Amino acid sequence: MKKFIIWGVVTIGAVVLIMWKLNANKKANEAKTAFVKESNTGAIPVLIQKVSRNDFSQGFLANGNFAPIRELSYMAEAAGRITRLLVDEGSVVTQGQAIAYIDGQIVNTDLESAKANLAQLKVDKERYESAFQTGGVTQKQMDDARLQYDIAKTRYEAAGRRVSDTYVKAPISGVINKKYIEQGAYLSIGNKMFDIVDVSRLKLAVAVPEGQVVELKKGQRVKVTSTVFPETSYDGTITFIAAKGDNSLNYPVEMEVSNVAGKPLKAGMYGTAHFESPESAQTIFVARTAFVGGVNSNEVYVMEGNVAKIRKVVAGRIIGDQVEIREGLNEGDTVITSGQINLSEGATVVVQSAKK
Secondary structure (H helix, E strand, O other), X not given: OHHHHHHHHHHHHHHHHHHHHHHHHHHHHHHHHHHHHHHHOOOEEEEEEEOOEEEEOOOEEEEEEEEEEEEEEEEOOOOEEEEEEOOOOOOEEOOOOEEEXXXXXXXXXXXXXXXXXXXXXXXXXXXXXHHHHHOOOOHHHHHHHHHHHHHHHHHHHHHHHHHHHOEEEOOOOEEEEEEOOOOOOEEOOOOEXXXXXXXXXXXXXXXXXHHHXXXXXXXXXXXXXXXXXXXXXXXXXXXXXXXXXXXXXXXXXXXXXXXXXXXXXXXXXXXXXXXXXOOOEEEEEEEHHHEOOOHHHOEEEEEEOOEEEEEEOEEEEXXXXXXXXXXXXXXOOEEEEEOHHHOOOOOEEEXXXXXX
C-alpha cells in the first residue's frame, strides 16, 4: 500500500512539471512571434541622445612634488685643513657669505713670493724698455723681459685665486641642508663640503595630457595648493612646457611657486596645480557608445525622421563615458547611441525606451 502512495505522488509531480514546461514554452513562442512581427515591419529598435551644447569648464588639476628653485653641492676648491667652520646644518646663508676657512699658510707664502717676483720683473721690463730707446738692448731682449713679466703676472693672479679659495663663500643664498665636514678635517680638492638649497621659491613639476597642454602658456598664473596647508593658496607661474611628451603622451610642465610667510612649503612635499580657464566653453558631448566601431572611427549614426544616416565627426577629449565632438554635429541633432550593430545607411529605426 505504501508503495502505491509513493508512485502516485511521483506521477502527480511529473504531470505538474510537464504542464509547467508546456506553459513556459508557449510564452517563449509568443515572445518570439511578437519579435518576428516587429522585425517584419523593417524598424530596428535603437536608443538615442539629443545633441545639445553645455557649459564645460576647461580647468583641470595636476599633481606633483615641490623641488627647490636652486640647489647645489659645494665642492672644495682648495686643499688644506679647515681652521674655522662658520655654519651648521639648517643655517641660512646669503650669496657671498663666508661659511668656512681653510688653512692658507702655504698659499699665502706662494702669493707673497709671486708678488715679489712680479715687482722685480716689472722693474726689469721698464729698464729694458728704457734702454731699447737708446739702443742699449736689442728688440729680442726687450721682448723677453716683457714675456717674463707677463708670466709672473699670471702666476701672481693664480696664487691670489688660491688664497681666495681658502675663504669658502656661499655661492647661492639658501639653507645648509647637509654638512659633510667638521672643523679640523683635512680637505682635498673636490671633496664635498655642503648641500645648499634655496626654498625661498619652489618648483612644482607636473605631467599634463596632450589635450590640455595645448591650452597652457609660459608665464601663465596658476593656483597651487598643498595637503600640508590645505587652507592656503600659493601663487605659481609656468616657467617651462616640454616640447616632447613621454610614451603616455603626458608633457612635463614646471611652475615657480612663491612661499607664504608662516606656512612655508618644503622641497619634496606633495602639491596640486589648479589650471583654471577664465571662461566655460559651450561644448557638445555625446555618449561613447554612439561611435560605430569605437571612437577612432569618427562615425556616428544620426536619426533623421525614422531613418538612420551615417555622419562623419571629429572627436576630441574623452571624459569618462562622454566624448567631445569638435565638428560634425549641430545642436538639436539626434544621435543613435545603441543598436548600431544592426544598422546600415538608410535603415528604418524605432526609438525604444531605455531599460531601467
